[in-house]
Amino acid sequence: MKCPKCQSMETKVIDSRVIEDGQSIRRRRECEYCEHRFTTFERKWFTELVVIKKDGSKEMYDRQKLKKALLLAFAKREIDREQIENLINNLEAEWSIDKNEITSKEIGDDVLRALKKIDPVVYVRFASVYKSFDNLKDFKKFID
Numbered sequence: 750m751k752c753p754k755c756q757s758m759e760t761k762v763i764d765s766r767v768i769e770d771g772q773s774i775r776r777r778r779e780c781e782y783c784e785h786r787f788t789t790f791e792r793k794w795f796t797e798l799v800v801i802k803k804d805g806s807k808e809m810y811d812r813q814k815l816k817k818a819l820l821l822a823f824a825k826r827e828i829d830r831e832q833i834e835n836l837i838n839n840l841e842a843e844w845s846i847d848k849n850e851i852t853s854k855e856i857g858d859d860v861l862r863a864l865k866k867i868d869p870v871v872y873v874r875f876a877s878v879y880k881s882f883d884n885l886k887d888f889k890k891f892i893d
């Protein structure tokens with residue numbers, strides 16, 4: 750992020766706040782060169798999130814992939830799509846506050862924690878097979 754005052758590229762984030770139901774984030778930044786402070790509003794910031802998989806490889810976070818997994822987990826259970834969207838929004842907001850990288854295990858654990866509050870049956874489904882974010886195929890087999 751470029752400093753608007755001196756154009757230096759060396760700026761640091763001093764505060765991050767999620768606003769508008771997790772849809773965007775407000776960041777206070779400070780230029781490391783001239784110490785000018787400024788605020789940025791970032792939308793779709795979660796697309797910057799990098800997922801570290803079990804084997805150590807990295808890929809960009811994929812909201813669609815997570816949504817698919819959740820729709821599978823909720824198969825034949827009472828939930829509307831908006832609730833699933835909200836669930837994902839809240840998780841994304843949490844994940845992006847102070848980091849750019851997350852492990853697939855952290856994603857799995859956080860999803861489980863959220864599911865536990867919503868639907869115990871879905872929680873057990875998710876927990877028994879879908880222990881990491883990597884094996885969507887096995888999970889689908891289990892649900893089928």
Ligand SMILES: [Zn+2]
Pocket residue numbers: 752753754755756757780781782783784785
């Ligand atoms: Zn500056």
